[in-house]
Amino acid sequence: MRTISNQKYEITDIAHEEYPFLHRIRALRDICGEIRAGDIGGFVESESNLSAEPGDCAWIFDDAIAAGDAYVDRDACLRGDAIACGSAYVSKGSVMSGHSRAEDNAYLRGASMTGKALASGNAQIIHNPHTMGTPILSGNCKVYGTVQGDIRITGSAVILPCEEVRNDTRDTFVLSGKSRSVIRGIGRETLKPLQKEVSPMKTKTPKKRGVER
Template sequence: MIKTSNLKYEITDIAHEEYPFLRRIRALRDVGDQVKAGDLGGFVESESNLGTDPSDCAWIFDDAIAAGDAYVDRDACLRGDAIACDRAYISKGSVMSGHSRAEDNAYLRGASMTGKALASGNAQIIHDPHTMGTPILSGNCKVYGTIQGDVRVTGSAVILPCEEVRNDTRDTFVLSGKSRSVIRGIGRETLKPLQKEVSHMKTKTLKKRGVER
Protein backbone atom coordinates (compact mmCIF):
# COMPACT_ATOMS: atom_id res chain seq x y z
CA MET A 1 0.00 0.00 0.00
CA ILE A 2 1.28 3.46 -0.89
CA LYS A 3 1.51 5.70 2.15
CA THR A 4 -1.14 8.42 2.11
CA SER A 5 -1.79 11.24 4.52
CA ASN A 6 -5.43 12.13 3.88
CA LEU A 7 -8.75 10.87 5.23
CA LYS A 8 -10.57 10.79 1.88
CA TYR A 9 -8.80 8.07 -0.10
CA GLU A 10 -5.74 5.85 -0.19
CA ILE A 11 -3.50 4.87 -3.08
CA THR A 12 -3.49 1.08 -3.43
CA ASP A 13 -0.89 -1.31 -4.84
CA ILE A 14 -3.09 -1.96 -7.88
CA ALA A 15 -0.98 -0.76 -10.80
CA HIS A 16 -2.19 0.33 -14.21
CA GLU A 17 -1.50 -2.35 -16.82
CA GLU A 18 0.12 0.01 -19.33
CA TYR A 19 1.49 2.64 -16.95
CA PRO A 20 2.65 0.84 -13.78
CA PHE A 21 3.63 4.12 -12.10
CA LEU A 22 -0.09 4.84 -11.79
CA ARG A 23 -2.08 3.22 -8.97
CA ARG A 24 -5.76 2.86 -8.21
CA ILE A 25 -7.34 4.81 -5.41
CA ARG A 26 -9.75 3.49 -2.78
CA ALA A 27 -12.22 5.61 -0.86
CA LEU A 28 -11.68 5.74 2.90
CA ARG A 29 -15.10 7.33 3.42
CA ASP A 30 -18.22 8.15 1.43
CA VAL A 31 -17.53 10.77 -1.22
CA GLY A 32 -20.70 12.52 -2.36
CA ASP A 33 -23.68 10.32 -3.27
CA GLN A 34 -21.91 7.96 -5.66
CA VAL A 35 -18.82 6.76 -3.84
CA LYS A 36 -18.96 4.60 -0.73
CA ALA A 37 -16.15 3.84 1.67
CA GLY A 38 -14.12 0.96 0.25
CA ASP A 39 -15.00 1.65 -3.41
CA LEU A 40 -12.13 1.53 -5.86
CA GLY A 41 -11.59 4.50 -8.15
CA GLY A 42 -9.40 5.32 -11.11
CA PHE A 43 -5.67 5.93 -11.26
CA VAL A 44 -3.37 8.64 -9.91
CA GLU A 45 0.35 9.17 -9.82
CA SER A 46 0.31 10.79 -6.37
CA GLU A 47 -1.90 12.55 -3.83
CA SER A 48 -1.16 15.75 -5.75
CA ASN A 49 -3.58 14.63 -8.48
CA LEU A 50 -6.86 14.59 -6.54
CA GLY A 51 -8.23 16.93 -3.87
CA THR A 52 -8.05 15.42 -0.39
CA ASP A 53 -10.59 17.58 1.44
CA PRO A 54 -13.27 15.14 2.73
CA SER A 55 -15.98 17.70 1.95
CA ASP A 56 -14.89 17.90 -1.70
CA CYS A 57 -16.81 15.43 -3.90
CA ALA A 58 -14.11 15.41 -6.59
CA TRP A 59 -13.38 11.83 -7.67
CA ILE A 60 -11.74 9.69 -10.33
CA PHE A 61 -13.97 6.84 -11.50
CA ASP A 62 -13.57 3.71 -13.64
CA ASP A 63 -10.22 3.58 -15.48
CA ALA A 64 -9.78 7.35 -15.72
CA ILE A 65 -6.33 8.79 -15.02
CA ALA A 66 -4.90 11.90 -13.38
CA ALA A 67 -1.13 12.01 -13.80
CA GLY A 68 1.85 14.33 -13.73
CA ASP A 69 0.93 17.63 -12.09
CA ALA A 70 -2.71 17.42 -13.20
CA TYR A 71 -5.16 18.24 -10.43
CA VAL A 72 -8.84 17.41 -9.95
CA ASP A 73 -10.82 19.21 -7.24
CA ARG A 74 -13.96 21.15 -6.27
CA ASP A 75 -16.56 18.48 -7.17
CA ALA A 76 -15.03 17.73 -10.59
CA CYS A 77 -14.72 14.14 -11.77
CA LEU A 78 -13.03 11.94 -14.34
CA ARG A 79 -14.92 8.94 -15.74
CA GLY A 80 -14.47 6.19 -18.30
CA ASP A 81 -11.00 6.37 -19.84
CA ALA A 82 -10.58 10.11 -19.51
CA ILE A 83 -7.06 11.44 -18.90
CA ALA A 84 -5.87 14.60 -17.21
CA CYS A 85 -2.11 14.97 -17.41
CA ASP A 86 0.79 17.44 -17.45
CA ARG A 87 -0.47 20.53 -15.59
CA ALA A 88 -4.16 20.30 -16.50
CA TYR A 89 -6.55 21.62 -13.86
CA ILE A 90 -10.06 20.14 -13.71
CA SER A 91 -12.29 22.01 -11.27
CA LYS A 92 -15.67 23.38 -10.19
CA GLY A 93 -17.90 20.48 -11.18
CA SER A 94 -16.24 19.73 -14.52
CA VAL A 95 -16.83 16.24 -15.92
CA MET A 96 -14.48 14.39 -18.24
CA SER A 97 -15.62 11.06 -19.68
CA GLY A 98 -15.17 8.75 -22.65
CA HIS A 99 -11.62 9.01 -24.02
CA SER A 100 -11.36 12.76 -23.52
CA ARG A 101 -7.99 14.24 -22.63
CA ALA A 102 -6.85 17.45 -20.95
CA GLU A 103 -3.15 18.12 -21.17
CA ASP A 104 -0.45 20.82 -20.97
CA ASN A 105 -1.95 23.81 -19.11
CA ALA A 106 -5.60 23.15 -19.99
CA TYR A 107 -8.11 24.51 -17.48
CA LEU A 108 -11.68 23.24 -17.12
CA ARG A 109 -14.10 25.12 -14.88
CA GLY A 110 -17.64 23.78 -14.82
CA ALA A 111 -17.21 22.23 -18.27
CA SER A 112 -17.93 18.86 -19.89
CA MET A 113 -15.71 16.77 -22.15
CA THR A 114 -16.58 13.43 -23.70
CA GLY A 115 -15.82 11.27 -26.72
CA LYS A 116 -12.25 11.86 -27.90
CA ALA A 117 -12.32 15.58 -27.21
CA LEU A 118 -8.94 17.18 -26.51
CA ALA A 119 -8.11 20.30 -24.50
CA SER A 120 -4.49 21.17 -25.05
CA GLY A 121 -1.94 23.97 -24.79
CA ASN A 122 -3.35 26.83 -22.71
CA ALA A 123 -6.97 25.91 -23.46
CA GLN A 124 -9.61 27.32 -21.14
CA ILE A 125 -13.03 25.68 -21.08
CA ILE A 126 -15.13 27.79 -18.74
CA HIS A 127 -18.71 27.81 -17.45
CA ASP A 128 -20.42 31.22 -17.54
CA PRO A 129 -21.97 31.90 -14.09
CA HIS A 130 -24.13 34.74 -15.43
CA THR A 131 -25.93 32.86 -18.22
CA MET A 132 -25.36 29.42 -16.62
CA GLY A 133 -23.91 28.35 -19.98
CA THR A 134 -21.83 25.16 -19.87
CA PRO A 135 -19.25 24.41 -22.56
CA ILE A 136 -19.48 20.88 -23.95
CA LEU A 137 -16.66 19.27 -25.94
CA SER A 138 -17.35 16.02 -27.77
CA GLY A 139 -16.49 14.01 -30.86
CA ASN A 140 -12.91 14.43 -32.04
CA CYS A 141 -12.72 18.16 -31.43
CA LYS A 142 -9.48 19.81 -30.37
CA VAL A 143 -9.42 23.02 -28.35
CA TYR A 144 -6.27 25.08 -27.81
CA GLY A 145 -8.00 28.43 -27.27
CA THR A 146 -10.77 29.72 -25.00
CA ILE A 147 -14.36 28.48 -24.87
CA GLN A 148 -16.77 30.14 -22.44
CA GLY A 149 -20.50 29.83 -21.91
CA ASP A 150 -23.08 27.74 -23.75
CA VAL A 151 -20.85 26.51 -26.57
CA ARG A 152 -20.86 23.00 -28.02
CA VAL A 153 -17.69 22.01 -29.84
CA THR A 154 -18.08 18.71 -31.63
CA GLY A 155 -17.11 16.66 -34.65
CA SER A 156 -13.67 17.54 -36.00
CA ALA A 157 -13.80 21.20 -34.97
CA VAL A 158 -10.48 22.81 -34.06
CA ILE A 159 -10.15 25.95 -31.93
CA LEU A 160 -6.70 27.46 -32.40
CA PRO A 161 -4.63 28.99 -29.58
CA CYS A 162 -5.48 32.54 -30.65
CA GLU A 163 -9.24 31.92 -30.88
CA GLU A 164 -11.76 32.89 -28.22
CA VAL A 165 -15.41 31.83 -28.37
CA ARG A 166 -17.30 33.53 -25.55
CA ASN A 167 -21.07 33.19 -25.43
CA ASP A 168 -22.89 35.46 -22.99
CA THR A 169 -26.28 35.07 -24.70
CA ARG A 170 -29.27 32.79 -24.04
CA ASP A 171 -28.63 30.91 -27.27
CA THR A 172 -26.34 27.93 -27.87
CA PHE A 173 -23.35 28.23 -30.21
CA VAL A 174 -22.48 25.02 -32.07
CA LEU A 175 -19.08 24.52 -33.67
CA SER A 176 -18.90 21.32 -35.69
CA GLY A 177 -16.09 20.68 -38.12
CA LYS A 178 -15.80 23.84 -40.18
CA SER A 179 -19.43 24.86 -39.69
CA ARG A 180 -20.90 27.13 -37.04
CA SER A 181 -24.55 27.40 -36.10
CA VAL A 182 -26.88 28.70 -33.40
CA ILE A 183 -29.61 26.94 -31.47
CA ARG A 184 -32.07 29.54 -30.29
CA GLY A 185 -33.02 29.50 -26.63
CA ILE A 186 -36.51 28.36 -25.61
CA GLY A 187 -39.09 31.09 -26.08
CA ARG A 188 -36.67 33.44 -27.80
CA GLU A 189 -38.91 33.77 -30.88
CA THR A 190 -42.07 34.55 -28.92
CA LEU A 191 -43.11 38.13 -28.22
CA LYS A 192 -44.50 38.80 -24.78
CA PRO A 193 -46.50 41.83 -23.56
CA LEU A 194 -45.18 44.11 -20.88
CA GLN A 195 -46.43 43.29 -17.42
CA LYS A 196 -49.45 45.60 -17.34
CA GLU A 197 -49.96 45.21 -13.60
CA VAL A 198 -46.40 46.33 -12.88
CA SER A 199 -46.80 49.26 -15.28
CA HIS A 200 -50.13 50.23 -13.66
CA MET A 201 -48.66 50.18 -10.16
CA LYS A 202 -45.75 52.31 -11.30
CA THR A 203 -48.15 54.90 -12.75
CA LYS A 204 -50.15 55.06 -9.51
CA THR A 205 -46.95 55.57 -7.53
CA LEU A 206 -45.83 58.40 -9.79
CA LYS A 207 -49.25 60.10 -9.48
CA LYS A 208 -49.10 59.92 -5.69
CA ARG A 209 -45.81 61.73 -5.89
CA GLY A 210 -47.36 64.39 -8.11
CA VAL A 211 -45.61 63.25 -11.25
CA GLU A 212 -47.63 62.98 -14.46
CA ARG A 213 -46.35 60.74 -17.24
Protein backbone atom coordinates in the same frame (compact mmCIF):
# COMPACT_ATOMS: atom_id res chain seq x y z
CA MET B 1 0.89 5.48 1.19
CA ARG B 2 -1.31 8.40 2.17
CA THR B 3 -0.78 11.49 4.24
CA ILE B 4 -2.29 11.65 7.72
CA SER B 5 -4.56 14.51 6.59
CA ASN B 6 -6.02 12.49 3.72
CA GLN B 7 -9.08 10.76 5.14
CA LYS B 8 -10.81 10.63 1.76
CA TYR B 9 -8.92 7.97 -0.19
CA GLU B 10 -5.80 5.85 -0.32
CA ILE B 11 -3.57 4.83 -3.19
CA THR B 12 -3.61 1.06 -3.57
CA ASP B 13 -1.00 -1.38 -4.90
CA ILE B 14 -3.13 -2.02 -7.98
CA ALA B 15 -0.95 -0.74 -10.82
CA HIS B 16 -2.03 0.27 -14.30
CA GLU B 17 -1.20 -2.43 -16.87
CA GLU B 18 0.40 -0.04 -19.36
CA TYR B 19 1.67 2.64 -16.96
CA PRO B 20 2.89 0.89 -13.78
CA PHE B 21 3.69 4.22 -12.11
CA LEU B 22 -0.07 4.80 -11.84
CA HIS B 23 -2.16 3.13 -9.13
CA ARG B 24 -5.84 2.85 -8.37
CA ILE B 25 -7.43 4.76 -5.51
CA ARG B 26 -9.79 3.41 -2.87
CA ALA B 27 -12.34 5.46 -0.95
CA LEU B 28 -11.83 5.57 2.82
CA ARG B 29 -15.29 6.98 3.48
CA ASP B 30 -18.61 7.64 1.75
CA ILE B 31 -18.31 10.54 -0.65
CA CYS B 32 -21.31 12.63 -1.65
CA GLY B 33 -23.73 9.71 -1.84
CA GLU B 34 -22.27 8.11 -4.99
CA ILE B 35 -19.07 6.61 -3.63
CA ARG B 36 -19.03 4.24 -0.69
CA ALA B 37 -16.15 3.49 1.63
CA GLY B 38 -14.08 0.73 0.05
CA ASP B 39 -15.05 1.56 -3.55
CA ILE B 40 -12.19 1.32 -6.03
CA GLY B 41 -11.60 4.30 -8.31
CA GLY B 42 -9.41 5.20 -11.25
CA PHE B 43 -5.68 5.86 -11.40
CA VAL B 44 -3.42 8.57 -10.01
CA GLU B 45 0.30 9.10 -9.89
CA SER B 46 0.26 10.70 -6.45
CA GLU B 47 -2.00 12.42 -3.95
CA SER B 48 -1.18 15.66 -5.75
CA ASN B 49 -3.58 14.59 -8.52
CA LEU B 50 -6.87 14.48 -6.57
CA SER B 51 -8.25 16.75 -3.86
CA ALA B 52 -8.57 15.25 -0.40
CA GLU B 53 -10.28 18.30 1.06
CA PRO B 54 -13.26 17.58 3.39
CA GLY B 55 -16.56 18.07 1.58
CA ASP B 56 -15.00 17.99 -1.89
CA CYS B 57 -16.81 15.42 -4.09
CA ALA B 58 -14.05 15.34 -6.71
CA TRP B 59 -13.35 11.76 -7.79
CA ILE B 60 -11.74 9.58 -10.45
CA PHE B 61 -13.93 6.73 -11.64
CA ASP B 62 -13.56 3.63 -13.82
CA ASP B 63 -10.23 3.54 -15.70
CA ALA B 64 -9.77 7.30 -15.85
CA ILE B 65 -6.33 8.74 -15.11
CA ALA B 66 -4.91 11.83 -13.43
CA ALA B 67 -1.14 11.96 -13.83
CA GLY B 68 1.85 14.30 -13.77
CA ASP B 69 0.95 17.62 -12.18
CA ALA B 70 -2.70 17.39 -13.23
CA TYR B 71 -5.16 18.21 -10.46
CA VAL B 72 -8.84 17.41 -10.00
CA ASP B 73 -10.85 19.27 -7.35
CA ARG B 74 -14.06 21.14 -6.44
CA ASP B 75 -16.57 18.41 -7.30
CA ALA B 76 -15.04 17.67 -10.72
CA CYS B 77 -14.70 14.08 -11.87
CA LEU B 78 -13.02 11.87 -14.44
CA ARG B 79 -14.93 8.90 -15.84
CA GLY B 80 -14.50 6.18 -18.43
CA ASP B 81 -11.03 6.37 -19.97
CA ALA B 82 -10.58 10.12 -19.59
CA ILE B 83 -7.08 11.43 -18.95
CA ALA B 84 -5.87 14.59 -17.23
CA CYS B 85 -2.11 14.95 -17.49
CA GLY B 86 0.68 17.50 -17.73
CA SER B 87 -0.42 20.45 -15.59
CA ALA B 88 -4.11 20.28 -16.52
CA TYR B 89 -6.53 21.61 -13.91
CA VAL B 90 -10.02 20.11 -13.84
CA SER B 91 -12.26 21.98 -11.41
CA LYS B 92 -15.67 23.30 -10.31
CA GLY B 93 -17.93 20.44 -11.34
CA SER B 94 -16.24 19.68 -14.66
CA VAL B 95 -16.87 16.19 -16.04
CA MET B 96 -14.49 14.35 -18.34
CA SER B 97 -15.60 11.03 -19.79
CA GLY B 98 -15.14 8.77 -22.81
CA HIS B 99 -11.59 9.05 -24.14
CA SER B 100 -11.35 12.80 -23.60
CA ARG B 101 -8.00 14.28 -22.64
CA ALA B 102 -6.85 17.46 -20.92
CA GLU B 103 -3.13 18.10 -21.11
CA ASP B 104 -0.41 20.75 -20.85
CA ASN B 105 -1.88 23.78 -19.03
CA ALA B 106 -5.51 23.18 -19.96
CA TYR B 107 -8.05 24.57 -17.49
CA LEU B 108 -11.59 23.22 -17.17
CA ARG B 109 -14.08 25.08 -14.99
CA GLY B 110 -17.62 23.70 -15.01
CA ALA B 111 -17.09 22.11 -18.43
CA SER B 112 -18.00 18.79 -20.01
CA MET B 113 -15.73 16.72 -22.25
CA THR B 114 -16.52 13.38 -23.83
CA GLY B 115 -15.74 11.28 -26.88
CA LYS B 116 -12.16 11.94 -28.00
CA ALA B 117 -12.29 15.65 -27.26
CA LEU B 118 -8.93 17.25 -26.51
CA ALA B 119 -8.05 20.33 -24.47
CA SER B 120 -4.41 21.17 -25.01
CA GLY B 121 -1.82 23.93 -24.69
CA ASN B 122 -3.26 26.81 -22.67
CA ALA B 123 -6.86 25.90 -23.43
CA GLN B 124 -9.57 27.30 -21.16
CA ILE B 125 -12.96 25.63 -21.12
CA ILE B 126 -15.09 27.77 -18.82
CA HIS B 127 -18.68 27.80 -17.54
CA ASN B 128 -20.42 31.18 -17.70
CA PRO B 129 -21.93 31.88 -14.24
CA HIS B 130 -24.14 34.71 -15.56
CA THR B 131 -25.95 32.78 -18.31
CA MET B 132 -25.32 29.37 -16.70
CA GLY B 133 -23.86 28.28 -20.03
CA THR B 134 -21.74 25.13 -19.95
CA PRO B 135 -19.21 24.33 -22.69
CA ILE B 136 -19.61 20.78 -24.03
CA LEU B 137 -16.80 19.20 -26.03
CA SER B 138 -17.32 15.93 -27.89
CA GLY B 139 -16.38 14.02 -31.02
CA ASN B 140 -12.80 14.54 -32.16
CA CYS B 141 -12.69 18.27 -31.47
CA LYS B 142 -9.49 19.93 -30.33
CA VAL B 143 -9.34 23.11 -28.27
CA TYR B 144 -6.15 25.11 -27.77
CA GLY B 145 -7.81 28.48 -27.17
CA THR B 146 -10.64 29.77 -24.97
CA VAL B 147 -14.22 28.52 -24.94
CA GLN B 148 -16.71 30.09 -22.54
CA GLY B 149 -20.46 29.80 -22.09
CA ASP B 150 -23.13 27.65 -23.75
CA ILE B 151 -21.03 26.33 -26.61
CA ARG B 152 -21.05 22.85 -28.11
CA ILE B 153 -17.91 21.89 -29.97
CA THR B 154 -18.06 18.58 -31.77
CA GLY B 155 -16.97 16.68 -34.85
CA SER B 156 -13.54 17.72 -36.08
CA ALA B 157 -13.79 21.35 -34.95
CA VAL B 158 -10.53 23.02 -33.93
CA ILE B 159 -10.14 26.13 -31.77
CA LEU B 160 -6.68 27.59 -32.34
CA PRO B 161 -4.38 28.86 -29.55
CA CYS B 162 -5.23 32.56 -29.97
CA GLU B 163 -8.90 32.04 -30.78
CA GLU B 164 -11.60 32.92 -28.22
CA VAL B 165 -15.16 31.72 -28.55
CA ARG B 166 -17.36 33.31 -25.88
CA ASN B 167 -21.10 33.11 -25.58
CA ASP B 168 -22.78 35.58 -23.23
CA THR B 169 -26.26 35.00 -24.72
CA ARG B 170 -29.15 32.69 -23.85
CA ASP B 171 -28.71 30.80 -27.12
CA THR B 172 -26.45 27.82 -27.79
CA PHE B 173 -23.54 28.11 -30.22
CA VAL B 174 -22.66 24.92 -32.09
CA LEU B 175 -19.30 24.44 -33.79
CA SER B 176 -18.90 21.26 -35.81
CA GLY B 177 -16.01 20.96 -38.21
CA LYS B 178 -16.15 24.04 -40.43
CA SER B 179 -19.83 24.77 -39.78
CA ARG B 180 -21.23 27.05 -37.10
CA SER B 181 -24.87 27.27 -36.07
CA VAL B 182 -27.13 28.57 -33.33
CA ILE B 183 -29.80 26.82 -31.30
CA ARG B 184 -32.24 29.42 -30.05
CA GLY B 185 -33.06 29.36 -26.35
CA ILE B 186 -36.52 28.26 -25.20
CA GLY B 187 -39.04 31.07 -25.45
CA ARG B 188 -36.67 33.41 -27.27
CA GLU B 189 -39.05 33.84 -30.22
CA THR B 190 -42.06 34.76 -28.05
CA LEU B 191 -42.89 38.38 -27.32
CA LYS B 192 -43.85 39.22 -23.77
CA PRO B 193 -45.35 42.39 -22.27
CA LEU B 194 -42.94 44.72 -20.55
CA GLN B 195 -45.26 45.06 -17.56
CA LYS B 196 -47.76 42.75 -15.92
CA GLU B 197 -51.29 42.98 -17.31
CA VAL B 198 -53.54 45.30 -15.33
CA SER B 199 -56.96 44.09 -14.22
CA PRO B 200 -59.84 45.81 -16.15
CA MET B 201 -61.35 46.90 -12.82
CA LYS B 202 -58.19 48.84 -12.07
CA THR B 203 -57.82 50.37 -15.50
CA LYS B 204 -57.91 54.14 -15.33
CA THR B 205 -59.34 56.37 -18.05
CA PRO B 206 -56.44 58.19 -19.64
CA LYS B 207 -56.46 61.95 -19.21
CA LYS B 208 -57.00 64.09 -22.26
CA ARG B 209 -54.04 66.01 -23.42
CA GLY B 210 -54.07 69.58 -24.55
CA VAL B 211 -55.51 72.83 -23.19
CA GLU B 212 -59.14 72.81 -22.13
CA ARG B 213 -61.28 75.67 -23.30
